[in-house]
Amino acid sequence: MDIAQLGQYVVNGMMLGIIYAMVAVGFTLFFGVLDVIKFSHGDVLMLGAFTGYAVYLGLGALGIEASWLQLALVVIASVLAMAGVGALIARFVVLPLRGAPAFNTLLITLMTGMVLRECVRLFFPAGSNPKPFPRLLPDTQWAFDGFALRLDSVLLFAAGCAAIAGVHLLINHTRLGLAIRAVAQDSETARVMGIGFESIVLLTFALGSGLAALAGVMNGLYYNEINFGMGLLLAVIGFSAAIVGGLGSIYGAILGGFLFAALQTLGAVALPFGSAYKDVFAFAVVILIIAIKPTGLIAERSSERV
Amino acid sequence: MNDATILLRARGLTMRFGGVVALNELDLDVQRGEVLGLLGPNGSGKTTFFNVITGLYAPSAGQVRFADTDLFRASPQQVCRAGIARTFQRSRLCLPLSVFDNLMLGCHIHLDHGLLFNLLRRRRFEAELTRLQRRARELLATFSPALADRLYQPVGAISMIDRRRIEVCRALISDPRLLLLDEPSAGMTHDEADELLADVLRVRAGLGELAIVLIEHEMGLIERVTDRCVVFNYGRKICEGSYRTIAADPWVQEAYLGQG
Numbered sequence: 001m002d003i004a005q006l007g008q009y010v011v012n013g014m015m016l017g018i019i020y021a022m023v024a025v026g027f028t029l030f031f032g033v034l035d036v037i038k039f040s041h042g043d044v045l046m047l048g049a050f051t052g053y054a055v056y057l058g059l060g061a062l063g064i065e066a067s068w069l070q071l072a073l074v075v076i077a078s079v080l081a082m083a084g085v086g087a088l089i090a091r092f093v094v095l096p097l098r099g100a101p102a103f104n105t106l107l108i109t110l111m112t113g114m115v116l117r118e119c120v121r122l123f124f125p126a127g128s129n130p131k132p133f134p135r136l137l138p139d140t141q142w143a144f145d146g147f148a149l150r151l152d153s154v155l156l157f158a159a160g161c162a163a164i165a166g167v168h169l170l171i172n173h174t175r176l177g178l179a180i181r182a183v184a185q186d187s188e189t190a191r192v193m194g195i196g197f198e199s200i201v202l203l204t205f206a207l208g209s210g211l212a213a214l215a216g217v218m219n220g221l222y223y224n225e226i227n228f229g230m231g232l233l234l235a236v237i238g239f240s241a242a243i244v245g246g247l248g249s250i251y252g253a254i255l256g257g258f259l260f261a262a263l264q265t266l267g268a269v270a271l272p273f274g275s276a277y278k279d280v281f282a283f284a285v286v287i288l289i290i291a292i293k294p295t296g297l298i299a300e301r302s303s304e305r306v
Numbered sequence: 307m308n309d310a311t312i313l314l315r316a317r318g319l320t321m322r323f324g325g326v327v328a329l330n331e332l333d334l335d336v337q338r339g340e341v342l343g344l345l346g347p348n349g350s351g352k353t354t355f356f357n358v359i360t361g362l363y364a365p366s367a368g369q370v371r372f373a374d375t376d377l378f379r380a381s382p383q384q385v386c387r388a389g390i391a392r393t394f395q396r397s398r399l400c401l402p403l404s405v406f407d408n409l410m411l412g413c414h415i416h417l418d419h420g421l422l423f424n425l426l427r428r429r430r431f432e433a434e435l436t437r438l439q440r441r442a443r444e445l446l447a448t449f450s451p452a453l454a455d456r457l458y459q460p461v462g463a464i465s466m467i468d469r470r471r472i473e474v475c476r477a478l479i480s481d482p483r484l485l486l487l488d489e490p491s492a493g494m495t496h497d498e499a500d501e502l503l504a505d506v507l508r509v510r511a512g513l514g515e516l517a518i519v520l521i522e523h524e525m526g527l528i529e530r531v532t533d534r535c536v537v538f539n540y541g542r543k544i545c546e547g548s549y550r551t552i553a554a555d556p557w558v559q560e561a562y563l564g565q566g
Contacts, residue, residue: 175414175417178407178410178411178414179411179414181400181403181407182400182403182411182414185400185401185402185403186398186400188362188398189394189398189400189411190411191361191362191381191382191383192360192361192362192382192385192386192391192392193386193411193412193414193415193476193480194382194383194386194387194414194415194480195383195411195414196381196383
């Protein structure tokens with residue numbers, strides 16, 4: 001394999017990694033504050049991408065052509081809308097089941113995801129067909145010895161890193177973050193300290209879902225295509241990444257995301273007919289890692305959360 | 307006892323868990339600035355009383371008034387804002403967080419800044435941070451000077467005795483008007499418990515009119531620090547008065563003083 005091809009694989013792997021990490025961070029946040037697995041997460045991501053696409057179509061109809069303005073509005077609308085959807089799911093689907101067995105939450109969020117998915121398929125115009133996601137980023141590229149580094153990949157990767165770093169700052173250096181960490185540790189004590197448990201849960205779900213929306217839009221911008229089923233595989237991968245990294249730890253989620261992307265890339269490069277079996281290979285390795293380290297690579301230390 | 311001096315007034319307070327009556331039409335007053343001892347065997351409803359007052363349990367019936375606020379079935383947030391702080395029987399600190407972060411949780415309701423404030427108003431943020439750090443250090447130093455130097459260590463690395471001190475500091479840093487201490491001496495030696503309570507009283511002297519309700523089994527401690535005592539059994543108040551009054555009660559003598 002020549003260097004150009006290898007470079008392409010690495011760039012692609014990094015992009016996948018950052019998107020998986022963003023999804024996994026969401027799973028880890030939800031699990032941290034409420035001990036729940038929210039399986040509608042991937043479909044919220046998909047809905048975020050479709051919201052972005054719809055906003056783009058709307059802006060086109062209004063005659064707004066400047067691509068930086070389109071990009072900004074697409075991202076802002078999609079993130080805010082999904083933050084709202086996440087909070088609504090928390091308020092009306094997840095919180096009412098608090099106290100019920102965890103299986104019920106898992107099942108009902110799985111169903112919620114299916115409802116979101118089918119709604120897009122049925123009610124978005126020609127929703128069952130893949131949609132061409134617009135190229136809103138500059139298409140500059142630098143050539144190195146046959147390998148072309150695209151500016152949009154660099155920008156998307158930077159945006160993903162910035163988003164995760166932002167969440168990390170928020171969690172570790174603000175009053176809201178302190179409240180989230182306190183709820184994650186011991187919600188009863190947090191309430192006695194005057195922290196509004198429900199509002200913190202809603203804000204956390206909004207935060208995770210907004211992050212998923214950004215990941216969805218980034219995914220669309222990178223592949224220039226979105227479809228109603230895109231959230232399904234991303235949810236399974238993001239969830240596996242969070243588990244393999246250690247559910248409850250943000251660093252674990254990031255590590256898990258990049259690890260999964262690295263395994264997929266490795267599978268594609270090293271195996272014969274690799275790209276057909278890269279997911280099989282990556283999931284097989286993940287199963288192996290979980291069998292060896294059931295608590296994930298970065299285990300929660302003495303009930304450490306988020 | 308006249309109304310103006312009463313800080314917390316509970317009337318007919320009842321808490322049922324299914325068929326179990328944990329608090330049974332309890333009448334209890336806490337006066338401004340007093341130290342009230344709460345005694346009773348395990349399961350007599352002392353901690354349930356704290357949980358009801360702080361809003362963790364919604365009482366089945368009764369009235370609760372704190373100063374001028376109705377706190378019957380109030381949320382923990384409302385109770386906290388009204389000025390009631392508590393500690394737990396088993397240490398409930400956030401172990402991975404630093405001592406400072408845990409204390410900041412205590413005065414969470416008094417902090418008022420988000421990410422934008424932190425990033426954009428650097429000077430005010432730093433002034434605020436310095437003020438809080440000094441306050442946290444002062445408060446810790448009252449209990450243990452060595453502890454004040456470990457402000458940024460995770461609580462998980464700190465001994466159980468010091469964790470109790472931190473928990474009391476976390477309750478005090480919000481400047482409450484009523485402090486509920488749930489067996490602060492559990493797991494401590496007599497001397498350590500004495501010292502802890504003496505420190506609490508010392509901080510209280512600087513705070514003005516702080517009232518304290520203290521759940522405690524150690525009679526010596528009760529005698530030394532409380533102004534008044536209430537004895538619970540099966541969720542009812544069976545005896546009330548100064549230490550000498552309750553110590554003269556036959557039931558208390560049998561249960562606590564090994565006499566009778």
